[in-house]
């Protein structure tokens with residue numbers, strides 16, 4: 594067998610040899626021939642890496658940069674404060690669609706956006722307890738509240754309402770300068786799912802009850818102005834402050 598033939602055979606069998614398979618060609622072991630020729634080749638090439646090594650290294654670097662890119666994008670997504678749609682935007686009137694896929698990056702990103710947008714609004718305006726997905730232009734049945742502790746409610750549905758009702762001045766991120774007097778159920782029960790699809794039942798009274806009714810209304814395209822007890826009870830917040838005493842008499 595010529596040197597060239599030996600080299601060809603040895604390169605072909607190189608992979609097999611690494612898995613522990615060896616053959617004997619005459620008096621010389623095939624593994625020895627392959628190892629010797631490989632060493633010679635590397636010696637001829639000096640310290641310059643082989644094309645296979647270069648391809649492998651390029652793939653490793655590509656995967657590394659791709660992973661870093663996804664990671665940085667994910668970080669950006671987690672800290673995104675979204676624009677809150679204002680009264681008059683048709684998207685606020687859309688009926689939202691139920692969430693079908695849970696524990697997904699998209700759902701996680703939506704919840705994070707709602708959380709950050711809520712916190713940003715609260716920092717700038719001094720109030721804010723809840724926000725609904727359509728308010729940031731996402732027509733999905735998701736709301737996020739923070740009343741002492743943050744909570745995302747997916748596909749919330751009011752399954753029970755008390756007969757007893759309360760009246761209150763309501764406000765909204767989508768018309769932050771207005772107050773609207775509305776009538777709400779004093780207590781309710783809400784079925785919802787968490788971000789991994791687990792079902793829960795939440796019993797709420799008073800302030801939490803009216804907050805949930807407000808946010809769940811958003812998912813139907815219903816706004817607090819639609820719930821006004823009459824047209825006289827949609828007022829500017831600044832005027833309410835001027836006439837607080839007069840308004841307080843009819844607050845009950």
Ligand SMILES: [Zn+2]
Nearest residue numbers: 764765766767
């Ligand atoms: Zn609102």
